[in-house]
Amino acid sequence: MSRRRSLHLGIGLTLVLLLAAAVVVSYLWLPFAPDDTSGGRLSPPGDGHLLGTDKLGRDLFTQLLLGGRIAFATGIGAVAVGSLLGVSFGLLAGFATRWLDDAAAVALDILIAFPTLLLAMIIVAGAGASLGAAILAIGIGMAAIVARLTRVLVKQVLAREYITAARVAGISWPRIVASHILPNIAPTLMVNLALQAGLAVLAEASLSYLGLGTPPPNASWGRMLFEAQATALTAPVAALAPGIALVALVIGLNLTADGLRDLTDPTRRRARTATSPASSTSPATTPETAATPASEPAAATAASATAAATATASAAASAAERDISPRRAAGADGVAEPSDPTGRSER
Amino acid sequence: MTEPILQADQVGFAYRGGVPVLSEVSLAVHAGQNVALVGESGAGKTTLLRILLGLARPTSGVVRFDGMPLTRGRLRSYRRTAQAVFQDPYSSLDPRHTVGRIVAEPLRGLGLGADPVKVASALDAVGLPEDAASRYPHEFSGGQRQRIAIARAIVGEPRLLLADEPVSALDLTTRVRIVDLLADLRTSHGLTILLVSHDLGVVAELCEQTAVLERGRLVEQGPTTQILGAPTHPYTRKLLASVPRLPS
Amino acid sequence: MSLLSVDSLGVRDQSGRSLVSDVSFAVEPGDRIGLIGESGSGKSLTALAVMGLLPPGLTASGGIELDGVDMIRAPERRRTGVRGRVASVVFQEPLTALDPLMTAGRQIAGPLRRFQGMKGAALDEAVRAALDEVRLTDTDRIARAYPHQLSGGQRQRVAIAMALACRPKLLIADEPTTALDVTVQAEILDLLDRLVDVHGTALLFITHDLPVVARVARQAHVLRAGRVVESGPITELIAHPTDPYTRTLVDSARRFDAALRGAHDD
Numbered sequence: 001m002s003r004r005r006s007l008h009l010g011i012g013l014t015l016v017l018l019l020a021a022a023v024v025v026s027y028l029w030l031p032f033a034p035d036d037t038s039g040g041r042l043s044p045p046g047d048g049h050l051l052g053t054d055k056l057g058r059d060l061f062t063q064l065l066l067g068g069r070i071a072f073a074t075g076i077g078a079v080a081v082g083s084l085l086g087v088s089f090g091l092l093a094g095f096a097t098r099w100l101d102d103a104a105a106v107a108l109d110i111l112i113a114f115p116t117l118l119l120a121m122i123i124v125a126g127a128g129a130s131l132g133a134a135i136l137a138i139g140i141g142m143a144a145i146v147a148r149l150t151r152v153l154v155k156q157v158l159a160r161e162y163i164t165a166a167r168v169a170g171i172s173w174p175r176i177v178a179s180h181i182l183p184n185i186a187p188t189l190m191v192n193l194a195l196q197a198g199l200a201v202l203a204e205a206s207l208s209y210l211g212l213g214t215p216p217p218n219a220s221w222g223r224m225l226f227e228a229q230a231t232a233l234t235a236p237v238a239a240l241a242p243g244i245a246l247v248a249l250v251i252g253l254n255l256t257a258d259g260l261r262d263l264t265d266p267t268r269r270r271a272r273t274a275t276s277p278a279s280s281t282s283p284a285t286t287p288e289t290a291a292t293p294a295s296e297p298a299a300a301t302a303a304s305a306t307a308a309a310t311a312t313a314s315a316a317a318s319a320a321e322r323d324i325s326p327r328r329a330a331g332a333d334g335v336a337e338p339s340d341p342t343g344r345s346e347r
Numbered sequence: 348m349t350e351p352i353l354q355a356d357q358v359g360f361a362y363r364g365g366v367p368v369l370s371e372v373s374l375a376v377h378a379g380q381n382v383a384l385v386g387e388s389g390a391g392k393t394t395l396l397r398i399l400l401g402l403a404r405p406t407s408g409v410v411r412f413d414g415m416p417l418t419r420g421r422l423r424s425y426r427r428t429a430q431a432v433f434q435d436p437y438s439s440l441d442p443r444h445t446v447g448r449i450v451a452e453p454l455r456g457l458g459l460g461a462d463p464v465k466v467a468s469a470l471d472a473v474g475l476p477e478d479a480a481s482r483y484p485h486e487f488s489g490g491q492r493q494r495i496a497i498a499r500a501i502v503g504e505p506r507l508l509l510a511d512e513p514v515s516a517l518d519l520t521t522r523v524r525i526v527d528l529l530a531d532l533r534t535s536h537g538l539t540i541l542l543v544s545h546d547l548g549v550v551a552e553l554c555e556q557t558a559v560l561e562r563g564r565l566v567e568q569g570p571t572t573q574i575l576g577a578p579t580h581p582y583t584r585k586l587l588a589s590v591p592r593l594p595s
Numbered sequence: 596m597s598l599l600s601v602d603s604l605g606v607r608d609q610s611g612r613s614l615v616s617d618v619s620f621a622v623e624p625g626d627r628i629g630l631i632g633e634s635g636s637g638k639s640l641t642a643l644a645v646m647g648l649l650p651p652g653l654t655a656s657g658g659i660e661l662d663g664v665d666m667i668r669a670p671e672r673r674r675t676g677v678r679g680r681v682a683s684v685v686f687q688e689p690l691t692a693l694d695p696l697m698t699a700g701r702q703i704a705g706p707l708r709r710f711q712g713m714k715g716a717a718l719d720e721a722v723r724a725a726l727d728e729v730r731l732t733d734t735d736r737i738a739r740a741y742p743h744q745l746s747g748g749q750r751q752r753v754a755i756a757m758a759l760a761c762r763p764k765l766l767i768a769d770e771p772t773t774a775l776d777v778t779v780q781a782e783i784l785d786l787l788d789r790l791v792d793v794h795g796t797a798l799l800f801i802t803h804d805l806p807v808v809a810r811v812a813r814q815a816h817v818l819r820a821g822r823v824v825e826s827g828p829i830t831e832l833i834a835h836p837t838d839p840y841t842r843t844l845v846d847s848a849r850r851f852d853a854a855l856r857g858a859h860d861d
Binding site for chain 3: 387388488489518519520521522523526545546547548549551552572575585586588589590591592593594
């Protein structure tokens with residue numbers, strides 16, 4: 001499990017960082033000037049043109065690099081807007097109770113149901129087609145999703161006893177948010193934001209394809225696709241290049257998201273270094289524990305998944321899962337739990 | 348008798364539009380006299396404890412601390428006096444903080460100066476090794492986690508400890524050790540304990556006074572020997588008769 | 596032949612670490628056996644292995660024969676045939692053991708329909724009788740209720756009714772009262788006691804709580820770190836524990852018992 005995750009993280013980060021490096025290079029050096037049309041229309045690769053030229057005679061590779069700038073700007077910008085708005089609103093909604101809580105939940109559901117593309121058209125209609133308008137539209141659409149997730153995560157953390165303990169310890173709410181709530185919701189949020197970044201890049205490509213994104217002459221992968229589609233059969237490279245770049249970035253971000261889950265969890269961080277001094281003697285490493293948190297939905301899925309089994313068997317399976325999996329997962333990663341250690345330190 | 352450290356006077360609590368969770372609960376904790384609050388789930392023990400911790404306001408009645416009503420302004424000084432231990436040692440420790448940071452939390456929150464020496468001596472008092480401070484909660488067993496929680500509660504040297512079912516999630520042998528620890532702390536740190544529990548054995552072991560809560564009302568209270576030795580209320584009797592006993 | 600024979604059972608996890616080793620015991624028809632152990636003792640894993648329900652990643656070795664079926668190596672189809680009909684389980688937390696989307700009545704009807712082919716009015720009657728038997732009055736309301744609409748005690752009674760509906764020869768109870776209030780615990784123990792008596796069901800009772808197991812079991816095995824450290828009649832174990840760990844357990848239980856008794860005698 002963990003090994004697969006770190007493989008994902010490795011591949012994902014490699015893809016994203018390679019593309020990011022190319023974008024950084026584009027600011028220092030470009031093979032041709034963006035508006036250099038000296039290469040002739042739709043010429044095949046060669047003659048200094050790594051990927052050939054587009055139908056206006058501009059160097060395709062240069063256009064691809066310029067499109068990369070837009071893709072990254074969108075990903076970063078939309079995630080910034082989305083997380084800033086989404087996390088703030090989600091935090092507030094997470095603290096809301098009674099009718100205010102219901103109202104927040106409904107408002108978020110409505111916002112999420114509102115298509116990002118429609119939102120983009122409204123914003124573009126008001127502000128004109130620009131990269132900023134596209135980022136704003138995508139960011140706002142993302143904010144609703146992030147806010148809904150944040151709200152649920154905050155509520156989960158608020159129900160933990162360590163929050164009550166912090167209040168009894170005299171910690172103020174803002175500091176509880178900073179030191180307990182944000183760190184505990186951050187890993188799940190980060191995974192989600194990495195996924196959202198991929199979706200944002202795709203959304204910008206769609207908007208540009210529809211002419212609602214970055215206006216010409218700026219290159220965007222979405223518009224490159226649009227412009228290449230008429231000649232896709234005769235000059236396939238012009239369509240394939242932005243397509244592959246887009247897919248590579250989105251897959252890279254998704255794999256990164258998947259791999260990220262491990263990184264910020266101290267249980268797993270420790271597991272990898274596994275140098276706990278108490279790990280030498282551990283007879284008590286079996287999966288039984290009185291306080292294993294059992295989640296109802298998990299049991300429900302387990303129960304329905306084993307619908308074919310007898311009722312007792314399915315009940316057993318779900319209970320077994322509840323009892324075993326947290327520790328087993330830890331066991332698989334080589335976490336050696338100390339045995340009831342109090343036994344050693346005491347009479 | 349001297350002034351009680353903590354006193355609930357005719358405390359009632361109800362959610363808006365709901366049936367009362369607590370009605371006219373009067374209870375006093377005197378220094379040196381551990382008090383047990385006994386009752387079953389749904390009796391209102393947790394709500395009463397939240398009110399006594401200043402986490403919820405009673406809808407009627409008053410909570411007094413050192414004889415004066417517990418107001419917002421006095422909350423900070425109250426919390427230097429009274430700290431808490433909770434039931435579930437898996438939920439009460441932030442998995443992302445080191446043990447040292449967890450134990451130091453009241454020092455930071457109550458402006459007592461986050462002195463690592465105090466943290467080390469609190470860990471020592473609960474029988475945890477020195478290097479525990481740099482480790483994370485998941486590296487410890489249930490019993491040890493409860494020790495960490497107790498260290499956090501006593502680090503600021505409070506006079507009163509409000510303990511919500513502190514041993515009910517633990518194995519029997521671990522339970523004995525934690526009860527021993529609480530009894531030790533009482534003498535070594537001059538702690539008085541308000542123990543919320545449904546385990547009458549633990550109550551008999553630790554507390555001089557017992558109050559029995561049933562459906563939001565105190566049905567019986569007095570010296571533990573009297574309540575458990577000669578219960579007068581039928582509910583207390585039923586509770587006592589239900590405790591599984593070893594064959595003699 | 597024993598109803599259940601467990602012969603040097605071992606359970607290992609994926610990394611090969613031993614969680615249960617060399618556990619042997621037998622259950623005859625009508626027996627009442629206690630498996631006593633604290634967290635990490637392997638008592639619940641032993642119970643799961645007996646039912647052939649070890650979670651993926653854990654492997655069992657040794658022998659488990661339940662009513663003539665090899666619960667480690669027999670094909671899944673044969674093991675499924677044993678579950679519910681020959682042996683069934685009641686767990687600690689009935690809320691997770693019951694299907695949240697199904698009414699109590701339908702959950703109890705499930706095994707009756709499957710194993711005994713009941714339907715229609717006969718099935719309804721059997722469900723009502725099963726609820727009656729676990730002392731759930733107001734059977735119609737309970738039968739229509741979803742698990743979350745019932746109290747912890749009621750849920751555990753439904754789980755017991757479900758487990759006993761098909762009159763299994765063996766009932767495995769895994770900490771069935773740990774999550775319950777002490778008065779409800781006493782009622783559930785009484786109920787189990789009476790039901791296994793009436794039906795001659797063998798009982799395998801798993802717990803960390805010595806006084807509780809003393810209440811329902813006759814024989815007991817004490818487990819620690821995956822091994823049996825002591826076996827014998829439960830009264831004997833409590834009166835004269837020979838293993839140091841058993842003695843610690845007994846002493847712990849006696850502490851609170853004595854404190855209570857002290858309060859009584861005053």
